Amino acid sequence: MMLVWREMMTLMKSGLLAVGVAACAMLAAAGAQARTLDPAKPEDALEISKRLQCGVSEDKPAVYHWSGNIYGRAPGVRDKLLFKGEGMNIRRCVEVNDPQRGKGWRLVSREVMLMLDPKTGEVVRQWENPYTGETVEVMHIHNDPVNGRPNFARGADGTPFTLGSLREAGPYVFMPFEAPLFYTNPLTGDYQEYVGGEYHAMEIFDFGALRSELYDSTKPTAYPMISWVRISGWAPWMKMGSRPGQMVFNAMGRKLPGGFDELPEVLKKEIRANYPIYEQAPPKDDARPNETTWTKFKMLTDKAREAAGTVDKSGEGH
Template identity: 30%
Template sequence: MFIFSLLACMKQTENPIAVQQDTSVEKEQLFLDLDTEQDNITAFIKTRGSLNPEDEIVYYWDGYIYQSDFADPESSPVTSYYSDPILKFEGFNIARFEKVSETEYQMLTREITVYKNLQDRIIDCWSNSRIGVSPSEAVPVVHVQNDPVNFYLNAGSYRELGDTIAWNMEIFLAYPSPLDFEDHPQFSASKTYQSVELFDFFSKRADLENPDLDTVPTYISWSRVGQYLPWMKAGQKDGFLVYHAQGYKVLEGFDGLPEDLKEWTINNVPEYQHPPESAINGSNMTSWRYMNKILTDGTYPEECE
């Protein structure tokens, strides 16, 4: 999608001596001061998205999910340094960016995450014995289908690591759970939804200061600590999940995603091949709100094989 030619073609006229002059104006190299609001948001949007509102920006990620229990304060301590993952996951976000002002953009997105077994296959059924639920059962897997996931973006927090700019976001969430455990005791950990998400975006300063690039190659790291997923039917069981993923901006767009993820998306939610066309009023979709929706409208599958 984003291919930038460095060669200019010169066309001969009928006079073999005469050569058409290149009248294009070379753009000046940018020198961005990331401590100023306008330069900062310009660089951050080139990293997270694109300065061109028509561009469809895709980020891909994959990683592992781990389960951890709180230590019993009265038991003898147990030394542990490692843990085996309980699941793999991969997903993508597809977005476009609209300029609101010189220092603000609106991000219009939707996103998919699919859960996989440790053999790297997308799964639709999973045993919650892996997290110590007793009695355990096979539970239907509810993959992430979040639409919309919209935000207003302003200047970002950053660090310079040599020639790389590292943008960081730390998000601590706590709000009334859409799945109150009194109404949905099997699917909810608490009256309060809580999680922590840590994002890092890595881009090159030289790319950010290239005036010919509206969007730049970027790598990401993402970590999350949160409650058991609603579809795991863990109820109010002690413990939590830890996610760790890495990813990158897919410069080829949706077509550049892994084949299994593209196939799942096209077969199940083909509209996710493109970002939303316009903003939607109301709350962003989350796994907890989506679970509440399918429990309410009766589309949640009660059993799986």
């Protein structure tokens, strides 16, 4: 009996030793692969940017959510809180390859932002414009697609990819981005360089993330917070004509670990009822031109005019 017991103990010890050796080998391999990303290195900076923007993989889209206030600002009167805003962007990052620059990634996405009644929180369908007294149909933001250019560790001229705005503060990483916008307005004529009318706006995106999450190569992605500000002209559906003034959007949010299902009910309900394709990111090979509020409004207005048989009348006189 004792002999059998000794044999059993010997076998168990041998087995435990083998398991221990295997475990050590696995830990050593994991340790060799795990490292802290360095934003000063172009390849790591590219990966950090991807982890900030993207989901776990190409097949598991990321969802950003934000909420805030939308103000109107006109000369000589107090700013008006026009709407509460609830927005989302669903996106995926796809791998791209370049013969000279190697592997990179490209963002494909679509977005929705709802205008809500500031008092009730309900989705606004028709709205009495406080500046004109006219009741107008609200066109909620629903842009598809909103895609980015390919990103590589090196530019076509060999310039390294950098995160110039990145700032580390204790356990946090901050990355502010300003996007000054000034380009041809699709709703105005062919002589904007002479008489004005260009689209002129500023969008500001401020990201904040934990260093321990953003720089950890063993984590497939990060879940940063974001603040978003847009200063732009009146939305075209407001029918403000040439009245001076602007809109100010101010919102905060984050990338949602739970994806679409973690969005507020008001967004999920409205998207599923009226914008169902926005529950999924665009296809990986999406090559369509981007949409904006202005191009979307033009497309919908042109369709409505065509359906009604309305002829566009050009201006007359001097």
